[in-house]
Amino acid sequence: MEELLIYLKNLSNESWLIEYDSYYFYQNTQYFIEKINQIKSKINSPKIILAESDQYKFLAAFLAGVMTNCPIFLCNYQWGKSEWQQVFSLVQPDLIIGLEQTHFFYQLLANNDENKQNTSLVFDGKNTIMIPTGGSSGKIRFAIHTWGTLSNSVKGFIKYFKINKVDSFCCLPLYHVSGLMQFMRSFLTQGKLALISYSTLKKGVNLDQNISDFFISLVPTQLQLLLELCPNWLAQFNTVLLGGASPNPLTLETAKKYKINLAITYGMTETASQIVTLKPQDFLQGNNSTGQVLPHAEIRILDSYNNSLAINKIGTILIKSSSLFLGYYPKIEHPNTIMTDDLGYLDQNNYLSLIGRKSQKIITGGENVYPQEIETVILATGMVKDVAVIGTPHRHWGQAVTAVYIPKTTLISSETIQQAIEEQISKFKQPKYWICVDNFSRNQQGKINYKKLQEIAINYLNSQYF
Numbered sequence: 405m406e407e408l409l410i411y412l413k414n415l416s417n418e419s420w421l422i423e424y425d426s427y428y429f430y431q432n433t434q435y436f437i438e439k440i441n442q443i444k445s446k447i448n449s450p451k452i453i454l455a456e457s458d459q460y461k462f463l464a465a466f467l468a469g470v471m472t473n474c475p476i477f478l479c480n481y482q483w484g485k486s487e488w489q490q491v492f493s494l495v496q497p498d499l500i501i502g503l504e505q506t507h508f509f510y511q512l513l514a515n516n517d518e519n520k521q522n523t524s525l526v527f528d529g530k531n532t533i534m535i536p537t538g539g540s541s542g543k544i545r546f547a548i549h550t551w552g553t554l555s556n557s558v559k560g561f562i563k564y565f566k567i568n569k570v571d572s573f574c575c576l577p578l579y580h581v582s583g584l585m586q587f588m589r590s591f592l593t594q595g596k597l598a599l600i601s602y603s604t605l606k607k608g609v610n611l612d613q614n615i616s617d618f619f620i621s622l623v624p625t626q627l628q629l630l631l632e633l634c635p636n637w638l639a640q641f642n643t644v645l646l647g648g649a650s651p652n653p654l655t656l657e658t659a660k661k662y663k664i665n666l667a668i669t670y671g672m673t674e675t676a677s678q679i680v681t682l683k684p685q686d687f688l689q690g691n692n693s694t695g696q697v698l699p700h701a702e703i704r705i706l707d708s709y710n711n712s713l714a715i716n717k718i719g720t721i722l723i724k725s726s727s728l729f730l731g732y733y734p735k736i737e738h739p740n741t742i743m744t745d746d747l748g749y750l751d752q753n754n755y756l757s758l759i760g761r762k763s764q765k766i767i768t769g770g771e772n773v774y775p776q777e778i779e780t781v782i783l784a785t786g787m788v789k790d791v792a793v794i795g796t797p798h799r800h801w802g803q804a805v806t807a808v809y810i811p812k813t814t815l816i817s818s819e820t821i822q823q824a825i826e827e828q829i830s831k832f833k834q835p836k837y838w839i840c841v842d843n844f845s846r847n848q849q850g851k852i853n854y855k856k857l858q859e860i861a862i863n864y865l866n867s868q869y870f
Contacts, residue, residue: 405471405551409433412467415594422598422613424460432461436468436501443499444472449530451495454579455479456502459599462578463587465501466533470551475527477534477546477733478579479503488512490544494733495534527734534733535581537673538847546733547581547673557585557676557727558592560700564681565643570595573620573641575602577848582621582647585677589619602626606633615640623648623850627666628655635662643667643684647677649850650758650776652783660688670694670758674742675701676727680756693755694748701725705750706743713749718759721746747774764854766795768803771832778833782807785824787816792844792852793835796861806861807835810843839864 416430443450452469454476456462469476477495480487481502488503492512500513533554534546562570572590574597576583590597598618606629620641622630627646630638638644639662647669659666666687671678680703682695697703704712705719713719724741731737747759760776767773775793782791789810795803809821818838826834839861846852 405473408467408471409437415591418594420590420594420596421460422596424599429460429464432464433467433471436465437472439501440468440472440474440499444474447498450474450498451527452476453479453491453495453497453500454502455481455483455500457481459578459601462502466578466584470531470533473530475529475532475534478536478584480536480577480579483544487544489515494544494546529734529736532730532736535584535673536579537581548730548733548736549676550730553727553729554585554588554676555592556700556725557678558589560698560725560727561589561678562593563700564698565683567593569593571618571642572596573598573600573615573618575600575605575626576621576623580849581673581677582623582849586619586621605630615642617642619643619645621645621647623848624651624655625846625850627659628652631655631658631662631664635664638662639664641665645669645678645681647671649846649852650779653780654783654786656687663688668694670746670756672744674729675723675725676729679703679723679725679727682755686755691755693751693757695756696754697756700727703750703756705748715752716749718747718749720744720762721748721756764794766793766803766805768795768798768805768832768836769801773805773833778805778807778829778835781825781828782809782821784828785821787812787821787824790844790846792854792857794854794858794861796837796858796865798836804836805833806837806839806865808839808841808844808857808861810841837861837865 412430412433416427418426420426421429452474454462454465456465466476479491492515529548531550533549535549536544537547538544562568570589570593572586572595574583574586578584578587587597618641622644624646642665644664644666646666665684667684668682668687669678670680679701680695680697682691682693702724704722705717706722707713707719721744722741723744728739728742745761745763747762748756750756760774764775765772766775778793779791782788789812791807791809793805793807796806798804818840844852844857
């Protein structure tokens with residue numbers, strides 16, 4: 405990809421990186437190209453793990469991996485030992501960029517050498533980009549992408565928003581698709597890119613920086629905090645993209661109050677970020693959907709027999725997209741479509757509304773209950789900081805609707821919340837069990853580990869009721 409290096413060299417004369425030297429970034433990329441080429445002289449297509457903590461070095465190394473046509477694995481340098489053991493066993497890397505300061509680094513290297521001697525993992529994946537995805541399971545796997553699939557996502561984005569250039573204010577991790585795609589949009593459209601860690605952002609924002617042309621991507625917990633800290637600053641952005649998890653309805657109301665140009669999105673690592681987006685003007689006018697499909701994608705709503713459903717009928721979401729991944733590492737399968745675990749429906753204007761996940765659907769006494777609906781009602785009471793509704797085993801009903809929640813204050817009881825929602829939803833949808841907790845951890849994208857939550861709930865119920 406020699407033309408990509410020429411493109412970057414031309415960009416090095418522009419101030420496209422906010423508060424960072426563009427030419428130095430170009431030099432850094434050349435340095436990593438030389439480093440990779442040294443390995444390539446011995447190994448034809450070396451597998452590269454990228455776990456650089458410095459954001460600019462991360463991006464320079466990423467581009468170097470792409471330009472040298474090597475399979476590159478984007479990783480979180482903050483992963484723990486067990487996670488890294490899982491990744492090293494799966495990938496068997498030939499080059500590791502970053503991670504040198506980790507105290508168990510050399511042990512990982514030794515184990516990696518032993519693994520490579522015992523098993524020979526063949527991966528014919530030149531020009532591939534592996535992006536980690538764990539979803540709500542906690543188990544790391546890599547979605548296989550290419551420069552082409554990521555570029556197609558950018559093309560769909562700029563066509564949907566009717567713009568030619570994307571300025572990005574990125575506070576999400578670059579190893580995650582939501583952070584990486586902000587770089588891709590700015591890089592490919594010659595827009596500006598500001599990189600700032602979320603921890604730095606929480607300490608205070610630079611109000612002197614003109615951000616009126618910028619897009620910022622957030623997950624719901626970040627939006628909630630920034631609305632508390634600096635809503636007027638947030639309102640200056642051209643667009644605030646929101647994804648990763650279902651937002652609290654009270655947070656959305658606060659965003660409307662401050663006239664935040666919010667764009668709710670739907671997408672995943674497998675689709676190289678969003679394929680459905682609600683435009684800010686629709687959000688501010690009261691549209692409560694997830695938006696319309698971007699030009700590079702198509703969706704269908706299917707019944708249990710894979711037949712297309714009519715408008716306003718709930719079914720499983722099937723996605724077709726030019727930004728679709730090639731498969732999960734190490735299997736390249738080139739799927740034409742992906743059947744999601746998500747349930748939703750399209751209205752007469754082709755706006756998509758999400759109902760929840762099929763695998764999290766609760767069947768209690770023969771009735772279908774969708775946790776997201778119940779969570780939305782509970783959050784709307786303003787009595788809880790967070791809540792997750794799950795189904796727990798029940799000998800009479802099959803499953804019991806169970807709410808695991810964090811109250812706003814210790815004075816709020818489950819009975820108080822129960823009374824507040826009893827006229828809002830049908831009786832069979834109301835939680836049978838309420839479990840109060842101090843916290844349940846969400847990952848950086850705001851997703852909950854439901855397997856762990858199930859274990860907590862079942863252990864609690866066994867000790868209290870059975």
